[in-house]
Amino acid sequence: MLEKYGHGGDLTTAEELYGRPTQKWLDFSANMNPLGPPESVQSVLERFGEHIGRYPDPRVRGLRQKIAEKYRIPVESIWVGNGAAECIDGIVKYLRPASAAVTSPAFTEYEDALHKVDAKVTHIPLRAEQDYRLIAEDLPPAGNMDLYMIGHPNNPTGRTVEARLIKNLLEQGETVVLDEAFIDFQPEEEELTFIRIAAQHPRCFVIRSMTKFYTIPGIRLGFAVSHPDHIAALMKQQIPWSVNGLAQMIGEEVLGDDGYAERTLLWLAEEREWFRRQLQETGLICYPSETNFLLLELPARSGWTAPLAQRWLARRGILIRDASLFYGLHERCLRTAIRLREENAVLVSALRDMLASEPEGGGEE
Ligand SMILES: Cc1ncc(COP(=O)(O)O)c(C=O)c1O
Incomplete structure (x- = not known):
């Protein structure tokens, strides 16, 4: 489990589990501003x-x-x-x-x-x-x-x-x-x-x-x-x-650094709407958000659960948060950070491929 120490963004655990070096992941599991750090x-x-x-x-x-x-x-x-x-x-x-x-x-x-x-x-x-x-x-x-x-x-x-x-x-x-x-x-x-x-x-x-x-x-x-x-x-x-x-x-x-703050707010206003629309088109439910991450729900009929989806994506170099681990959420909940357009497009496309395929079990990584 990628969150074995309680949080997203744990690249060392990701490397231990999947053998991919820490700097080679596309990380949507920690909610960092992708424009930063400021110069x-x-x-x-x-x-x-x-x-x-x-x-x-x-x-x-x-x-x-x-x-x-x-x-x-x-x-x-x-x-x-x-x-x-x-x-x-x-x-x-x-x-x-x-x-x-x-x-x-x-x-x-x-x-x-x-x-x-x-x-x-x-x-x-x-x-x-x-x-x-x-x-x-x-x-x-x-x-x-x-x-x-x-x-x-x-x-x-x-x-x-x-x-x-x-x-x-x-x-x-x-x-x-x-x-x-x-x-x-x-x-x-x-x-x-x-x-x-x-x-x-x-x-x-x-x-x-x-x-x-x-x-x-x-x-x-x-x-x-x-x-x-x-x-x-x-x-x-x-x-x-x-x-x-x-x-x-x-x-x-x-x-x-006011310029950095302004750029961040401009990026987020545009990117959040685009990303939400794209994610919804894959069949996921995407809840409204007032910040830089989104709570998602896998479609019930798909058979995919958050742990299965997290593993499927991790095998392809993408990290996403298994939100079923939060008390009060269920096994189909995921959380994703909002990142730059090219990166978000990679996640959307991977999720589309994933939902078009049969849920893969695979053992605990
Ligand atoms: C809601 C919330 N509060 C606090 C923190 C801790 O932030 P920091 O990195 O400043 O310790 C986090 C980290 O993920 C968070 O999600």
């Missing part, structure tokens, strides 16, 4: 040699200042982590909820982090009939949960959450962690983000990733925003120098 990253790599012999700034001051200016929030409300993954884990460890609600499906790290602190997890179902939008009727009764963890947009469904629903939760006294790891792919990010609310709020936390939009997953960089008292405690809890010097320098450099 400015190269200049940082060239300069970094001078810095490698020094400790990074333990307070990540330069990058926090840049984030504060970009989002117009106080520096004291920002905590930088070794990827959004560290922020998820750190916030859960800090809050230590006894009970928590997460959507199903959702990014698996929410539940993994909650289990580490022995929280009782309640699933809020997202339904295919609602195109996987979170609806208020499915929330647990008010006052029953210590914490809500919600993707905005959610992975693997790609749907944002209605602002009113989140505001209602906060007004009812609930504590809410919103994972906005993919929100920069939204042209309406400015209106949709809860960053400015979280920056002063005693019960709202926003998590952001820099690895997807800027295509720097190897560097690990993310941040969280909340009331300064929480941020001070989270920084105290963090392992010293968790955010290395190269990550800090790259973060400072890419944040101001």
Whole structure:
């Protein structure tokens, strides 16, 4: 199984299972911006040699200042982590909820982090009939949960959450962690983000990733925003120098790259529509998405399941996410990143060939 360590984009496991070198895959299983990394990253790599012999700034001051200016929030409300993954884990460890609600499906790290602190997890179902939008009727009764963890947009469904629903939760006294790891792919990010609310709020936390939009997953960089008292405690809890010097320098450099951000939004607006149409023409169901990946469903009558499809594609050098592994989804669900036109066309054509053939079992690779 390609996700044996829990995530997509695991090229080392792909090489172990299929014998194809890590650099020779067409990877739709991790949701990276195909336009990146921005060119400015190269200049940082060239300069970094001078810095490698020094400790990074333990307070990540330069990058926090840049984030504060970009989002117009106080520096004291920002905590930088070794990827959004560290922020998820750190916030859960800090809050230590006894009970928590997460959507199903959702990014698996929410539940993994909650289990580490022995929280009782309640699933809020997202339904295919609602195109996987979170609806208020499915929330647990008010006052029953210590914490809500919600993707905005959610992975693997790609749907944002209605602002009113989140505001209602906060007004009812609930504590809410919103994972906005993919929100920069939204042209309406400015209106949709809860960053400015979280920056002063005693019960709202926003998590952001820099690895997807800027295509720097190897560097690990993310941040969280909340009331300064929480941020001070989270920084105290963090392992010293968790955010290395190269990550800090790259973060400072890419944040101001407005041209890259504009190009990304233009590419995505065009490519998502084209890709969806093409995928639907193969017979797949392709759910609406407000970000850079799509949730797909194999046709029931085809006999193909997500694990079979993943194996068939992997034998041809293409990686796609088996979304049946997400709690709350079924065995015909796949998730694909949206990439460049030529690459997307390769996936469409492979899926068309696959659906025209009999499902192949094949042993576990
Ligand atoms: C919804 C979501 N949040 C957070 C993360 C973690 O991102 P990072 O690479 O910044 O740790 C991921 C990674 O796939 C994700 O899908």
